[in-house]
Amino acid sequence: MKSTQLSESFNASLKDYLKFDHNLPQLFMHFERMVNDKWYKELEAEYDSCYWLINLKIPVKMLIQARNIYTKPIFEKFQEQFVEAVELNITNCVEDNGDFVYTLTMYDAFGNYDNCKKRYVRKGSDNKLFCSCRMIEIKGVLCRHAIKVLRDIMNIKEIPDQYILKRWTKELDLNV
Structure with missing residues (x-):
């Protein structure tokens, strides 16, 4: 089940970057761009979780x-x-x-x-x-x-x- 979900998630991510008419160099260029975008989003999320304080609704x-x-x-x-x-x-x-x-x-x-x-x-x-x-x-x-x-x-x-x-x-x- 986990591998199926991972595969489907990966395929959904690839759809935004890859097209059927890309040749091999374009495929690798777009794939690398997708990996870099994912890495950047992960770094942003890590930064947010470490350095931004969330407002408390009740200060207890x-x-x-x-x-x-x-x-x-x-x-x-x-x-x-x-x-x-x-x-x-x-x-x-x-x-x-x-x-x-x-x-x-x-x-x-x-x-x-x-x-x-x-x-x-x-x-x-x-x-x-x-x-x-x-x-x-x-x-x-x-x-x-x-x-x-x-x-x-x-x-x-x-x-x-x-x-x-x-x-x-x-x-x-x-x-x-």
Whole structure:
């Protein structure tokens, strides 16, 4: 699947640069131009992620930390989740074999909980969080539900190291 996607992506990129009526020298000239353009865009993206600071919607310690460690696209996703966590409400807590299960809801347009989707965050005895939305496992970024439990229940103001995936950070260590 991955090789098919890579091949299709590469073919789509080539279409912008290559034409069927090009001879061999033209083909290589246009191919080299495409490689140079891709390399330049990659350098621009790296520069942007390292030297441009993204505006914070809410100046809090967790967002400042996230802005400093995450790449720009991941930080934007995290910040969106953080802002949405502000509107969530923890409506119930149940103990289940030493774990705590929190029910989170958001008001609907009419100001009640009844028509809203409920999400459940399980806090294990080791303080590890698991959310029913599974965003942490699928995308590798804390979801709004887990952020709400971290901040309001556990009183944690920074992202715990266990939730920071190396692949989403600016300081990607390629020697590991």
